[in-house]
Amino acid sequence: MATRPARDLTGGVDDPAGATTGAEDPVRQTGPAGTATGPAGAAAVLTARAVRRAFDGRPVLAGVDLTIAAGEVVALLGGSGSGKSTLLRVLAGLDADATGETRLRGTAAVVFQEHRLLPWKRVGDNVALGLTGPDVRARVDRALAEVGLADRRRAWPAELSGGQAQRVAVARALVREPDLLLLDEPFGALDALTRLRMQSLLRRLRAEHGFAALLVTHDVEEALLLADRILLLDGGVIAEEIPVDLGPADHRAERPARSPDQPGFGALRRRLLDRLGVPAV
Numbered sequence: 001m002a003t004r005p006a007r008d009l010t011g012g013v014d015d016p017a018g019a020t021t022g023a024e025d026p027v028r029q030t031g032p033a034g035t036a037t038g039p040a041g042a043a044a045v046l047t048a049r050a051v052r053r054a055f056d057g058r059p060v061l062a063g064v065d066l067t068i069a070a071g072e073v074v075a076l077l078g079g080s081g082s083g084k085s086t087l088l089r090v091l092a093g094l095d096a097d098a099t100g101e102t103r104l105r106g107t108a109a110v111v112f113q114e115h116r117l118l119p120w121k122r123v124g125d126n127v128a129l130g131l132t133g134p135d136v137r138a139r140v141d142r143a144l145a146e147v148g149l150a151d152r153r154r155a156w157p158a159e160l161s162g163g164q165a166q167r168v169a170v171a172r173a174l175v176r177e178p179d180l181l182l183l184d185e186p187f188g189a190l191d192a193l194t195r196l197r198m199q200s201l202l203r204r205l206r207a208e209h210g211f212a213a214l215l216v217t218h219d220v221e222e223a224l225l226l227a228d229r230i231l232l233l234d235g236g237v238i239a240e241e242i243p244v245d246l247g248p249a250d251h252r253a254e255r256p257a258r259s260p261d262q263p264g265f266g267a268l269r270r271r272l273l274d275r276l277g278v279p280a281v
């Protein structure tokens, strides 16, 4: 039984700028989230219950439950093939074959590891895809300025570096003023320095816009620096929930408020790596 989703999911796979979930989607998507609350007592921006997905009869998601509070940054960790991307696609409304229930309050936008820009459209037109209204140009300009690319509106995607293209992908998500950003390894393909810059950009944008985020990452350190909470996906379920008890991530700060050198960081890092089966070196 499907209900019409009260959500506007954009930046998706099939239509990078305008993917909205269909009414036929068997994941029951309802909204608004009503009285559901997240762990901190804040209203939930996303609630998922009993999400299941199998491929060729093999269950990958076997009853995932999760809640993300408004403004909360949650990292999703798990071994390779544990189903992180599958879960993110389901939550984004991009998987018609999953079952369960998701509730989104507001708007979500997705950023993938690959920028997924349309090569035949200029940067500004990529960001504007699917938007309507008299102020589209102004919104696009603002979003590009926020990611530091105000001067690249008329560039072609092929003229951009990997990091710049990923910034455009972030602008394309941002311009939709999302309540929730779904990030699937968004910096995974970037070199280490660019990755740090993108993490810093994400922190600044999060501070300015207050969106919640679900960040799929392989990088335990990235999760510990950015997230309020870490979810571990294992055996098709959220096997563990780890509050990041290292002080607030404070996304407003110029520099990361947390550091790998601070007390407790190493122990938490080791615990997560152990949990992921990564041997100590």
Ligand SMILES: Nc1ncnc2c1ncn2[C@@H]1O[C@H](COP(=O)(O)OP(=O)(O)OP(=O)(O)O)[C@@H](O)[C@H]1O
Pocket: 055, 056, 060, 078, 079, 080, 081, 082, 083, 084, 085, 086, 087
């Ligand atoms: N379209 C598909 N058809 C068949 N199997 C799939 C499909 N998509 C994902 N799978 C399988 O589901 C499992 C989970 O894949 P998924 O990409 O969600 O894992 P992941 O945790 O994101 O992995 P990684 O960390 O390596 O990116 C894998 O075994 C994968 O082969």
